[in-house]
Amino acid sequence: MFDCYDLFDEVQLFYVMKWEIRLHGRGGQGVVTASKIIAEAAFAEGYQSQSIPFFGAERRGSPVTAFTRISEHEIRERSQIYHPDYLLILDPLVMRTVDVFQGLKSGGGVVISSPSAIERDVFPNIELTVGLVDGVGVSIRNDLVVAGNPVVNIPAIGAFLRIFPEISIECVEKIVLEKFGNRSVRALYSSYDETEVFRIRGSREKKKEERKKPEKVWIPASKPAKGVAGITGYWRDFRPVIDYGRCTGCLNCWIHCPEGSISRKNGDVEIDYTFCKGCLVCLAVCPRKAISSEREVSA
Ligand code: SF4
Ligand code: SF4
Numbered sequence: 001m002f003d004c005y006d007l008f009d010e011v012q013l014f015y016v017m018k019w020e021i022r023l024h025g026r027g028g029q030g031v032v033t034a035s036k037i038i039a040e041a042a043f044a045e046g047y048q049s050q051s052i053p054f055f056g057a058e059r060r061g062s063p064v065t066a067f068t069r070i071s072e073h074e075i076r077e078r079s080q081i082y083h084p085d086y087l088l089i090l091d092p093l094v095m096r097t098v099d100v101f102q103g104l105k106s107g108g109g110v111v112i113s114s115p116s117a118i119e120r121d122v123f124p125n126i127e128l129t130v131g132l133v134d135g136v137g138v139s140i141r142n143d144l145v146v147a148g149n150p151v152v153n154i155p156a157i158g159a160f161l162r163i164f165p166e167i168s169i170e171c172v173e174k175i176v177l178e179k180f181g182n183r184s185v186r187a188l189y190s191s192y193d194e195t196e197v198f199r200i201r202g203s204r205e206k207k208k209e210e211r212k213k214p215e216k217v218w219i220p221a222s223k224p225a226k227g228v229a230g231i232t233g234y235w236r237d238f239r240p241v242i243d244y245g246r247c248t249g250c251l252n253c254w255i256h257c258p259e260g261s262i263s264r265k266n267g268d269v270e271i272d273y274t275f276c277k278g279c280l281v282c283l284a285v286c287p288r289k290a291i292s293s294e295r296e297v298s299a
Helices: 004-013 031-044 092-096 135-141 153-163 169-180 182-194 252-256 281-285
Strands: 018-026 048-055 063-071 086-089 108-113 127-133 196-201 238-242 262-265 268-271 291-295
Touching (some): 018 031, 031 048, 108 153, 127 153, 238 268
Parallel strands (some): 018 086, 086 108
Antiparallel strands (some): 238 291
16 A cells, blocks of 8 residues: 555656657667667656666667657656657668657657658657767768767767757766767767758658557656567566565556566466566565565576
């Protein structure tokens, strides 16, 4: 059962600003680093922030996704981002294999690193602000080429700052200078200046499954899709175990489980160990301390 502080927490979230950003690119383009830099800059600006990478096949050239959350309030979600406010697409070719626009909110923003204009029918049929920049060109002109590969993540961040005013370019400059030096700072400012910003309503056919839930986040609930990352039960080092003598069935653990591994069956809360990845978020959020952890020992 929630105590009064939990309830206060939930109610507070109703009023706070929060942004979810999803980044798409290919292995070697610095997608994860871009996500971290944005999160770090947001934190320096006084926000709470979070950066989560998601790798498929871990090799150069394969699709890579990363997630950044920025909020005025503590961030409790640990799931992937399914309905982003912003998208950063570091390579337009990724759009051929990944439905990068999936779940994007109407009124949101998109950054695309591309040397040429993007056709209107590529965008979904919603209102969007687009920041278009030739990230590869910016990198080459600023001598930002590593091992023969133009570094496109810094130009993508520069373009993002044009459509996301919550983070100042001066704040990002400090981080980029410390981590990567002057060439990256020059590329950041070049990209910021060269980014073309425009509003668009795409003409791509609407997806059949329109979202039914409201745009606002009412509680800090994850929206996990069970099994989206495969059989995540193999990842576990520790196994959460419920003490049914203490459990009140409040379902706080269910709300926060990033893998959707907790359900209620026949009145009891149950953990699906096929998909439970052992993150122990459930243990941390249980108000009754009804969940403990055991070392996972596989045969
Ligand atoms: S440890 Fe708990 S929160 Fe994490 S995946 Fe397993 S059941 Fe879900
Ligand atoms: S185990 Fe889950 S349902 Fe049971 S008391 Fe803890 S948070 Fe609530």
